[in-house]
Amino acid sequence: MERSVFFISDGTGITAESFGQSLLAQFSGPGFRHNTLPYMDTPEKAIKALTLIRETQRQEVVQPIIFMTVLNEEVNRLLHTSGAYIIDLFATFLPGLEGELGSHPLYTVGKKRSTTRSDSYHRRIEAVQFALDNDDGARFRHYEKADIILLGASRSGKTPTCIYLGLQFGIFAANYPITEDDLDKGVRLPDVLKPYKERLFGLTINPVRLVGIRNERRPDSHYSSARQCQYEVRAVEQIYRQEQIRYIDTTEFSVEEIATRIMDQASLARRLK
Amino acid sequence: MERSVFFISDGTGITAESFGQSLLAQFSGPGFRHNTLPYMDTPEKAIKALTLIRETQRQEVVQPIIFMTVLNEEVNRLLHTSGAYIIDLFATFLPGLEGELGSHPLYTVGKKRSTTRSDSYHRRIEAVQFALDNDDGARFRHYEKADIILLGASRSGKTPTCIYLGLQFGIFAANYPITEDDLDKGVRLPDVLKPYKERLFGLTINPVRLVGIRNERRPDSHYSSARQCQYEVRAVEQIYRQEQIRYIDTTEFSVEEIATRIMDQASLARRLK
Numbered sequence: 001m002e003r004s005v006f007f008i009s010d011g012t013g014i015t016a017e018s019f020g021q022s023l024l025a026q027f028s029g030p031g032f033r034h035n036t037l038p039y040m041d042t043p044e045k046a047i048k049a050l051t052l053i054r055e056t057q058r059q060e061v062v063q064p065i066i067f068m069t070v071l072n073e074e075v076n077r078l079l080h081t082s083g084a085y086i087i088d089l090f091a092t093f094l095p096g097l098e099g100e101l102g103s104h105p106l107y108t109v110g111k112k113r114s115t116t117r118s119d120s121y122h123r124r125i126e127a128v129q130f131a132l133d134n135d136d137g138a139r140f141r142h143y144e145k146a147d148i149i150l151l152g153a154s155r156s157g158k159t160p161t162c163i164y165l166g167l168q169f170g171i172f173a174a175n176y177p178i179t180e181d182d183l184d185k186g187v188r189l190p191d192v193l194k195p196y197k198e199r200l201f202g203l204t205i206n207p208v209r210l211v212g213i214r215n216e217r218r219p220d221s222h223y224s225s226a227r228q229c230q231y232e233v234r235a236v237e238q239i240y241r242q243e244q245i246r247y248i249d250t251t252e253f254s255v256e257e258i259a260t261r262i263m264d265q266a267s268l269a270r271r272l273k
Numbered sequence: 274m275e276r277s278v279f280f281i282s283d284g285t286g287i288t289a290e291s292f293g294q295s296l297l298a299q300f301s302g303p304g305f306r307h308n309t310l311p312y313m314d315t316p317e318k319a320i321k322a323l324t325l326i327r328e329t330q331r332q333e334v335v336q337p338i339i340f341m342t343v344l345n346e347e348v349n350r351l352l353h354t355s356g357a358y359i360i361d362l363f364a365t366f367l368p369g370l371e372g373e374l375g376s377h378p379l380y381t382v383g384k385k386r387s388t389t390r391s392d393s394y395h396r397r398i399e400a401v402q403f404a405l406d407n408d409d410g411a412r413f414r415h416y417e418k419a420d421i422i423l424l425g426a427s428r429s430g431k432t433p434t435c436i437y438l439g440l441q442f443g444i445f446a447a448n449y450p451i452t453e454d455d456l457d458k459g460v461r462l463p464d465v466l467k468p469y470k471e472r473l474f475g476l477t478i479n480p481v482r483l484v485g486i487r488n489e490r491r492p493d494s495h496y497s498s499a500r501q502c503q504y505e506v507r508a509v510e511q512i513y514r515q516e517q518i519r520y521i522d523t524t525e526f527s528v529e530e531i532a533t534r535i536m537d538q539a540s541l542a543r544r545l546k
Contacts, residue, residue, distance in 0.1 A: 003374075012533040014441070015295040022288045022342060023366055026378035036543065038533050065373070069295060085373045093296055093360055100338065100358045101276075105299035121527055128433045132405070160401045163436055167528065168287070254394055255440065260285040260311050270309065 004056040004064040005032040008049060008079060010072050013038035019089060020067030032065075040070060046078040053082045071107045120170070120272045127166030127173075127271070134174035135159050143196050146174040148266055151193070151240075152203035153178060153232040154223075155213045157250040157258060161203070164259045170271030171263070178236050180228075187235045189243050201266055202240040202247030203258070207233045209251050277329040277337040278305040281322060281352060283345050286311035292362060293340030305338075313343060319351040326355045344380045393443070393545045400439030400446075400544070407447035408432050416469050419447040421539055424466070424513075425476035426451060426505040427496075428486045430523040430531060434476070437532045443544030444536070451509050453501075460508045462516050474539055475513040475520030476531070480506045482524050 007016040150158045162173035207230040214224035240247040280289040423431045435446035480503040487497035513520040
């Protein structure tokens with residue numbers, strides 16, 4: 001039987017979801033029914049949340065689990081009356097950090113340094129815009145501004161990775177799709193990329209997976225045929241090896257994993273403070 | 274004096290950064306020097322990390338702080354020899370959860386349910402692609418597939434918000450920029466949006482801020498003039514009120530906050546499990 005899990009926060013709830021899911025992922029079993037309750041910043045809202053929690057308590061045999069990042073004292077107190085199993089990030093760690101840092105916590109919401117409306121915000125928006133503006137092999141003019149340029153066959157994961165690099169790390173990521181037209185000129189690095197060799201990073205993918213992805217876009221086409229996908233993947237990998245371009249196989253990874261591995265392997269510094 | 278902080282993980286490090294930054298944000302003061310060490314999954318890498326930590330210990334008066342989400346036992350043990358102040362998410366909470374759930378933790382990395390290569394992955398990629406395909410007022414054909422359609426003046430934050438809704442929540446978010454051309458036809462909802470009224474959500478922004486943002490793009494233009502920005506912002510807000518479209522002022526919010534507030538206010542369900 002599924003067990004209800006609540007991620008409760010007086011902010012966005014993203015931290016509560018992130019650390020809660022990391023912990024829950026360590027347990028196999030019947031699975032969890034997720035509920036995120038963000039912006040829980042007044043006693044009135046907390047009372048509504050309590051009603052929802054009591055509802056699940058009537059329907060389920062076991063107590064729900066609450067992962068919380070709540071600073072508001074009264075909201076906190078109300079949630080602790082629920083009888084649920086509570087994992088409270090702030091209550092657990094703030095007192096120790098207070099001693100270690102020798103200063104009092106502010107107990108104010110939404111102050112996470114990297115996400116407030118500030119220089120960081122502008123950098124991220126710019127970086128996403130950069131990813132969008134440079135998401136097309138036809139425009140080369142901004143490559144000199146790129147922190148990194150992702151290469152790969154069409155649909156190997158370049159675009160979401162570039163956007164994620166921008167949103168999460170403030171990295172300016174361009175991409176260049178290596179197409180059949182490029183390969184018709186020879187299995188070699190397109191000339192336009194040669195001045196930027198230090199910034200190139202390759203993506204590759206299992207050809208069978210690529211067939212599946214391309215079939216969703218253009219079913220039963222030359223583009224999505226097993227033969228064509230296999231040819232393109234082999235050819236781009238050959239280029240990476242010839243030119244000693246670092247590359248990563250995206251088949252088994254999430255967007256976050258692809259992006260953080262690229263950050264790591266290309267020794268890119270995070271651009272957000 | 275700044276104090277060094279390490280976010281260490283045998284996965285992407287995103288959870289360690291997220292919960293660590295949430296905790297640190299509760300302390301004002303001299304600030305922290307961030308270091309993220311992801312994919313710390315072998316004793317060899319842990320020894321390199323220790324060298325880096327010892328380096329900061331030689332240079333700084335106070336001990337560094339480590340936020341960790343490390344499952345590898347040996348890596349864990351090595352890091353605990355560092356003498357740093359350690360906040361260990363798994364060691365703190367897994368034993369209690371184990372008791373509560375009555376099952377043993379798997380101690381395997383990167384199993385966070387919402388981010389593995391799976392249905393969720395495809396949904397996110399599709400959702401990002403949807404945001405990109407529908408990031409242009411000229412294409413109306415996919416509005417019927419949208420979970421939500423964001424409206425707003427040019428540069429009020431629609432595009433990054435749509436992408437974030439896709440990446441983080443798997444939401445199909447389209448957007449429609451309300452332009453001067455639209456407003457020339459009258460301060461009213463463009464006809465093309467009328468069939469989708471239930472799905473509309475407005476963004477607005479402080480006009481002074483908008484001037485700044487537009488000036489970065491087209492300095493000293495009609496488009497970025499104070500008069501024009503003020504006119505457009507007033508007009509779109511008037512449309513929202515006339516049509517009773519929910520809206521949010523993005524001026525003081527990060528992309529995450531805008532996106533999670535829209536999820537909350539529009540009662541959108543997360544599309545990722």
